Amino acid sequence: MPETYTDRPLLGDNFDRALILAADHHRRQLRKGTQIPYVAHLLGVTSLVLEMGGSETEAIGALLHDAVEDGGGPPMLERIRTEFGEDAARIVAANSDSDAEPKPPWYRRKRAYLDAIAHKQPDELRVSLADKLHNARAILLDYRTHGEGLWDRFKTGEGDSIRWYYRSLYEAFSARREDLSALALPALDELGRTVAEIDRLADRARPASPRQP
Structure with missing residues (x-):
């Protein structure tokens, strides 16, 4: 049986309203x-943030982390600021x-995201790590199912570019290891293992180079 809160609950009405939004x-x-449904990703990221010991505000950030870039734009950001x-x-x-x-072009956006990791505050960092870990888990699962055809669903269409990005994410998060809470470190380590396994499967899928005479 789950434990019952004896004082003010961690998740209150603001969380409920963010979930609905x-x-x-x-x-x-x-x-x-x-x-x-895309909401499965948002719930997965939120679950990871809470397992890292994240606050209600971090959980709200996890639920809404894609709302601005996925069509909401500045008006959505202002709504989040006003309501939460x-x-x-x-x-x-x-x-x-x-x-x-x-x-902007894919590489420019991803390079900017990577560079920004060095300057994120710890709560921003935890939501970012949870987001990328959940994505990496999905990539690994689908790669095991669909093989190289998986990469066709990405705008770059290139597995090498996606794998570069996730390796670089792991390196950038690792450089901030001391700024992550102790409860977040298992997620960081899992990201490293997941990225390594994606690389292992991709390397195995490549045809062997012909031997030189």
């Missing part, structure tokens, strides 16, 4: 190349890839 905003979205507070808005802004339309 996230579900409504992403209602028509699916995970890339699947029939999985400055810290929630800051976490979402720090974890938004780009709200520009059209979006």
Whole structure:
């Protein structure tokens, strides 16, 4: 049986309202190349943040971390600030890839995201780590199922680019290891193992180079 809170609950009305907002905003979205409702990703990221010991505000940031870049833009960020507070808005802004339309080129956006990890506050960092770990888990699972065809669902269309990005993410998060809470370190280590396994499978899938005479 789960333990019952004896004082003020960790998750209150603000969390409930953020959950409804996230579900409504992403209602028509699916995970890339699947029939999985996008909200499954948001719930997965939020679960990881809470398991890292994250606060209600961090959990709200996790639920809404894609709401700005996925069509909400500046008006959504302002709504988050008004309804959930400055810290929630800051976490979402720090974890938004780009709200520009059209979006900048893929490499430029990913390079900027990687560079920003060095400057994230700890709560922003935990939400970012949870987001990328949940994505990496999904990539590994789908790679085991679909093989090299998996990469076709990404805009780059190149497995090498995606694998570079996730290796670089792990390196950037590792450089901030001391700024993560103790409860977040298992997630960081799992990201490293997951990225390594994706690389192992990809290397195994490549045809062997012909021997030189």
